Amino acid sequence: MGYYTNKYHLALYIVFYSAIIIVGLYYILSGLGYRFDIGWFFEATSPFMWADLGIGLAISLSVVGAAWGIFATGSSIVGGGVKAPRIKTKNLVSIIFCEAVAIYGIIMAIVLSNNIAPYDATAAKDILRKNYFGGYSIFAAGLTVGLSNLACGICVGIVGSGAALADAQNASLFVKVLIVEIFGSAIGLFGVIIGIIQVSKSAMGNKP
Numbered sequence: 001m002g003y004y005t006n007k008y009h010l011a012l013y014i015v016f017y018s019a020i021i022i023v024g025l026y027y028i029l030s031g032l033g034y035r036f037d038i039g040w041f042f043e044a045t046s047p048f049m050w051a052d053l054g055i056g057l058a059i060s061l062s063v064v065g066a067a068w069g070i071f072a073t074g075s076s077i078v079g080g081g082v083k084a085p086r087i088k089t090k091n092l093v094s095i096i097f098c099e100a101v102a103i104y105g106i107i108m109a110i111v112l113s114n115n116i117a118p119y120d121a122t123a124a125k126d127i128l129r130k131n132y133f134g135g136y137s138i139f140a141a142g143l144t145v146g147l148s149n150l151a152c153g154i155c156v157g158i159v160g161s162g163a164a165l166a167d168a169q170n171a172s173l174f175v176k177v178l179i180v181e182i183f184g185s186a187i188g189l190f191g192v193i194i195g196i197i198q199v200s201k202s203a204m205g206n207k208p
Contacts, residue, residue: 047135047204048116054142055112058195061146062105062188065153069098072157073164080168087167090174094160097185101153104188108145108195112138117205127206137202141195148191155184 026032073094081088115138119131163177 042132042136047132050135050139051112051116051204054139055109056142057139057146058112058142058149059105059109059146062108062149062153063102065150065188066098066100066102066105067153068150069101069153069155069157069160070095072154073098073160076161076164080164084168086171087164087174091160091164091167093178094156094163094181097156097160097181098153100185101149101156101188104152104192105145105149108142108192111196112142112199115199115203117203119204119206123206131204134199134202134204137199141198144198145191145195148194149188152185152188152191155187156181159184 073091077088077091077094080091115134119127121128159177159181163174163181166177167174
């Protein structure tokens with residue numbers, strides 16, 4: 001059954017990509033290649049939309065990562081605590097690491113929102129260019145922070161879950177696994193730092 005399923009998926013991929021190549025060659029050879037240009041879409045959409053999307057992604061993906069990590073870690077702490085009640089207190093540090101991921105997202109959402117300012121849509125091209133750049137930069141920074149914190153939350157949650165179960169079996173393993181968890185939590189900080197760098201030269205408003 002698996003063999004035929006893989007052949008079916010392969011046939012779908014071949015048909016899909018062949019259709020794209022054929023259509024692309026037709027437009028290019030017929031002089032209609034400009035229709036593949038999506039610049040009109042970015043020019044027609046408001047930079048405020050991209051900026052707000054970036055802020056929303058920064059906080060929402062961070063909260064999802066934190067919730068995922070707390071779910072993974074908390075269930076292991078509760079389960080392992082049945083056998084070894086001593087682990088329930090010190091393993092709460094894993095929950096704190098997961099919650100810090102959501103805090104990173106909230107902080108970056110506040111930082112990004114401070115870069116948004118109204119501007120005159122009929123202003124000079126330099127002003128418009130600056131505002132479009134600012135909107136795209138905020139979107140990129142929010143996406144970077146959100147995805148980094150999502151990965152960080154999942155990483156910390158899985159490692160924290162392993163730390164709780166290892167601690168329930170052998171108390172001497174807790175500190176060793178905790179070191180791995182600390183390095184995993186640094187992923188979120190890397191995302192925050194990169195996000196700050198991305199918006200360091202972007203600003204919206206009517207000032208040139």
